[in-house]
Amino acid sequence: MSTVEPPITIAILGAGKGGTAMLESFLNLPHIRLLGIADTNPHALGFQLARLHNIPTVSHPLKLIQEDKVNLIIDVTGDPILPSYITEHKHSGAEVLGGTAAKVLSELIRHQTFIQAQLFQSEKLASMGTFASGIAHDINNPLYVILAMAEEIQEETNLDRIRLHAASIHEAAQRIQAISRNITDYVRSSSHQELERIDLHARLDEALSISRFATKFREITVQKHYQNGLSVQAKPEEMLQVFINLITNAIHAMEEKGSLTITTSHSNGTVQIAISDTGCGISPEHLQKIFNPFFSTKPKGQGTGLGLYNVKTIVKKYHGDLQVESEQGKGTTFRLSFPAIPPVDDQVFDGQP
Amino acid sequence: MAETTAAMFGGHKTNGLVLVVDDEPDVRKVVRMTLEKTGYDVIEAEDGEKAIEAIHQGENPLMLDVIITDIRMPKINGVEAINYFQQQWPRVPLIVLTGFPDMEMATGFLNKGIVDYLVKPVEKEKLIKSVATAMEKRDLNRL
CATH class of the missing domain: 3.30.565.10 (Histidine kinase-like ATPase, C-terminal domain)
Known part of the structure; x- marks a missing residue:
């Protein structure tokens, strides 16, 4: 085991699409601590997510960038005045990631989110396949019994044997009914979004x-x-x-x-x-x-x-x-x-x- | 061709002995009905272990001609089931009868030497034809 390193403390400036994707991504990383997120728009997309996770939200970046604990300031606002403002006011120990570099990071994170969504979808499809073949198996067994027994009854003259076959058909049909009921319940529940x-x-x-x-x-x-x-x-x-x-x-x-x-x-x-x-x-x-x-x-x-x-x-x-x-x-x-x-x-x- | 089997059953004329392995009693019953009408003797078992017991219950082990088996069974499944039967009775032709219409699996099994991969619900004629083919293969295996 390696020694425990202190977490990297990050302030995000900009809570629009880019900032939100970054925030969401960083929330999952154990070695990153989020100091806060800033945006002039009080209804910015990322604020809601930040509040849910008790990350401070601020309308002005000054306090965040002056904080002595901040290791990295990420500027995704695209605001042309901000870079010089940050350089002027930030805590001396803080590094700044802005401009094209921040854009590239933002792109990478968006790509990662896209891949995650695809993984999610592919598992859903795969489990659907397992599910479908499970159902096929469970239906085909009783179906086979029904078809074969019904054929048998057509040729059978002994009443007792006919009754026995009919009972088998009845039981098999009930099993299919139960399966069908479960599937419709499942489908109904998955159509709700x-x-x-x-x-x-x-x-x-x-x-x-x-x-x-x-x-x-x-x-x-x-x-x-x-x-x-x-x-x-x-x-x-x-x-x-x-x-x-x-x-x-x-x-x-x-x-x-x-x-x-x-x-x-x-x-x-x-x-x-x-x-x-x-x-x-x-x-x-x-x-x-x-x-x-x-x-x-x-x-x-x-x-x-x-x-x-x-x-x-x-x-x-x-x-x-x-x-x-x-x-x-x-x-x-x-x-x-x-x-x-x-x-x-x-x-x-x-x-x- | 049926002499050996007929002799085993004390002169009782039969087209051969088929072992039917499936965990569902009604499925076994249906297969039995179809095959007995065609002149085969049938023994049933719910899984591989029970099949061995059934074969060895008399003084002498029964001479199997064909095995029809599902591949979704307790403890063993799929390839394991096929390997199991091929190890136990290497000369006895195998027919898979299953609820899974899985082409990939079917091809894999056919390459392992099984006679047929039948999907439930299987038509009577198809089952009978498949057993007849298996019986021919059994004769070749015994040469």
């Missing part, structure tokens, strides 16, 4: 039933410890994507035997969700990499290595937190937390004293 109040437990249950298509539960038991009336504010599709990813990972880790526990709770203005499995666990060296894009322990062609990366991205987007604990041979727990939103009414504790 708006932020909305999400009933956590309904989404967790939905994720569970969808995960059953992509994985084999077999001898896996599911334990749910739900605290009543918890909601978060998010896009339903994205929340579902987070849950499906974590649940299918848990199921894969257990190789068809074990226990999946989903616990929800509420404290200090946050909602917590824990998804635990009793599976193989994650080795310490893998644990550091699981959120990296393209990191996968699955055989080639089976995992995109983007699942957990996207989970992390979504969680961050909603100002949530994601932690993982794992012990090899014992199991893994993923802990999610999101800012809580108040319940719709006070009567959520139905049936409770």
Whole structure:
């Protein structure tokens, strides 16, 4: 391990598109500390994001550039007077990045954001493929039973045997009906693109039933410890994507035997969700990499290595937190937390004293 | 061609013995119905391990002619399942019967020497034709 270096302290001047992209990017970097962001426009794009992360926002750059802690001043305003103003007033120890150099950095960051969006999309497509072939398999089995049994009935004269075949057809058709119902629910939820109040437990249950298509539960038991009336504010599709990813990972880790526990709770203005499995666990060296894009322990062609990366991205987007604990041979727990939103009414504790 | 098998079953005339491996009982039943009507004997198993048990339950292990197997099964799947059967019974022709219409996987398996890659729901005639082809291959394997 290298020695811990002090973080680089940065002030951003300009909270338009360029400044916002930079701010967003720096928020994810552990060795960078943001001192503040300045813009003369009080409604600048980047101010909202900065406030959400408790980064000071100012209308005049003077205080920021005079601050003795500032290591680097990045000027993305494009204002022709600003460079000389900065040179004149800045703290003597601060470096300045402006003009074309700042523009190049800004371009690089925009390109990175674009690539991230593409990664996100490609995982979605890949998981859609797994999902679709899982569904195909689950439908084709009962469909085969229905077609063959129906053919059989046409030639069969023994009434008892006909009844038995009809019962098989009925059972198979019910299975297809259940699958179809789940798919329509899923499609309905993904067409919503708006932020909305999400009933956590309904989404967790939905994720569970969808995960059953992509994985084999077999001898896996599911334990749910739900605290009543918890909601978060998010896009339903994205929340579902987070849950499906974590649940299918848990199921894969257990190789068809074990226990999946989903616990929800509420404290200090946050909602917590824990998804635990009793599976193989994650080795310490893998644990550091699981959120990296393209990191996968699955055989080639089976995992995109983007699942957990996207989970992390979504969680961050909603100002949530994601932690993982794992012990090899014992199991893994993923802990999610999101800012809580108040319940719709006070009567959520139905049936409770 | 059927003499050896017929002899094994104590003179009872049969076109051959087919092992059907699938984790769904109704799927096994449907395959059995189709094949028995065509004159084959069928034994069922829900996975590879159960298949071995079924083969060895009598005093002498049964002489298999053809194996029809799904590839999505507990503990082993895909290539592993095929390897497993090819190791257990190297001379017995394999037919894959699965719910996954996956061309890439199908080509891979055909290159490994399986007779056919059938996708459920499979037509009766197609299944019967495929088993007949497998039986011919079995005869060649025994030469």
